[in-house]
Amino acid sequence: MAADSAVSNGGENILTDSDDDILNPNDLSEVLAAGTKESHDKAENSPFVKDFLRGRIKRELFKLGTTALYYVYSAIEEEIEKVKDHAVFAPLYFPSELHRQEALAKDLAYFYGEDWESQISCSAATQPYVDRIHEVGRDDPVLLVAHAWTRYMGDLSGGQILKKVAQRALKLPPTGEGLNFYHFEGIHNPTAFKRLYRSRMNELEVDAETKAKLLDEANLAFKLNLDVFTELQEIGKDIEEEVQDIGPHAHGDMGGDISKCPYYAAKMAVSGNTTYACNFAKTVLRQSTVQVILATLVAAVAGLAAWYLM
Template sequence: MIVAPYMLKAFLCSVGLTWMRSRSPGAGISRSWARALPCKPSPAGVAAVVGTAAVPPCCFLQQGQLSLRGGLRVPPCAFSTLGWWMVGIPPDTAGTSSVGLRAERSPVFACSPMDLSELLKEGTKESHDRAENTQFVKDFLKGRIKKELFKLATVALYFTYSALEEEMDHNKDNPLFAPLYFPVELHRREALAKDLKYFYGEDWKEKIQCSEATQQYVDRIHHVGQHEPELLVAHAYTRYMGDLSGGQVLKKVAQRALKLPSTEEGIQFYVFDNISNAQQFKQLYRARMNALDLDKNTKERIVEEANKAFRFNMQVFDELDKVGRSLGEEAQDGGVPVHDGKGDIRKCPYYADKLGTAGPSCPFHAAVGLARQPLVQLVLAACMAVAAGAAAWYIL
């Protein structure tokens, strides 16, 4: 019975560690704590300049600033000392990352309900739900994608990104868009050209054409870039944030379902060589969005435009689905491919599906995913402690 107190201590330690782990910044709790903390005003005279754009400083909880590419400085949003995020570099490292950004002070920022990123998240939920339930997206995520259809989808993306990045280049010095201009890290046109060359050959430009639904999308992007450039934010956010989230799941699905080379030919669109950590880059991107000097009316228009972007994407999906039904059946490697789960499909603005109907493709991966749940860990820790106590009692 002498061992019993030690077993009790071990049990309490296990419970405590499990609780602390479930409340760690990586689990997302630091953001909710940071929201509850009081926010002090920014020190007088602090301002940030991004390109030629004067960006008003965010409020913050302690001294700190984030130094960005080219010596440009942007004060962080409200943050707590409960955790840090580094732009493309490990938490215990300082220096320049592969995305070309240097983090001197790395805040875990707390967003206000009136921040543009929060307004977009809440204001596009309904469109997101409709987009994720289009037949094309559901079939894609289940691995039921024909090669010819995937090629046509790549063509649609090529024309879409060519238009978007052309207008972004034209507006790179516009103060209402300049902070979100990341050509080295984000632009997809060249990657899509490589994919089309792989699928269609050297003369790929002569073999592709813009579909009707894609052309409507392209026309809208050009109109926005030329007449309402502040709305480019909606199209850039919808496309690139999705590519860095759910797009990484689609990459693995396509690679296995279409039996593409492991050297990533044909899926270069999904490869972001100049972003070493997608999650941290997305945090930076949202922080810059929230720092844009926009009034309430402009923010509402951006949310409305993001919903239009969803609709254009859904029209393209429906068009592809109709084409897919007309294509002959091809041999497919059915089912969702096994992947590491790092792509957060729930945060993809347009390519998303709950994946609930397909179920896990591997029992081991399902077990690992279940074991990562805090409640399951707590129960396991309790069972182990009880078993250890029982064994000690039996021995004594």
């Protein structure tokens, strides 16, 4: 199915007109995707991420996570501005579409108040991540491609799920306060934009040795990000705060079967697929709050429904 979408890069309009890419295993985007799968799975299955996806995210911990992101994106975008005209990085320069520092500043102002800058600090696990970004920006700016790909494409994808979970679990305003980070105002079609970004990556003139270095750097970025997750998980053990268990199960609990994903099941159910409608219903019924409500209703009508349940 074709879908026409225009996105801008430095004032230029670029039209993408196909949902299907002709991909080659040697394309940079494919090299990074395949070569970081294990690292991606580790991050996705970390206790912090799994708890987050289940809605078990504490407000104070969410604030600390937002703070960590602020320092990481500030570093990335500071270095990107220095190399925006670099032959390798220039095709991936999309400040109005991707840059997150300003959005994160708004979120921190919402959580901490106008003097938020005086209340935050770079954590012990975040600092090495920030230092590494500045190091590659100074010594080998081509490697910024790996950091940009890891962060922006990941947050543009999975971040949309996290946004919905956080909004419900933390009872954040429906108008988006505290969640500006997840709102890419300059991107109206995320799928088309990711396709464009991927094609730009694949057109970069990088040799096999550079691709290998970029893959190593992307895996390092995942590792540094996982270190931040681990730190947040440890900090969270000492934070007492009531949270709702309203989120879906992490993909890691699905054994690689996407049909068990509640979002995928919901999508298929809406499309009229009865199998996935059942899967979606099962997913909903697994939620503790739903189970309590259902148990109460069943008890109230047990006599009338006995013939049906036998």
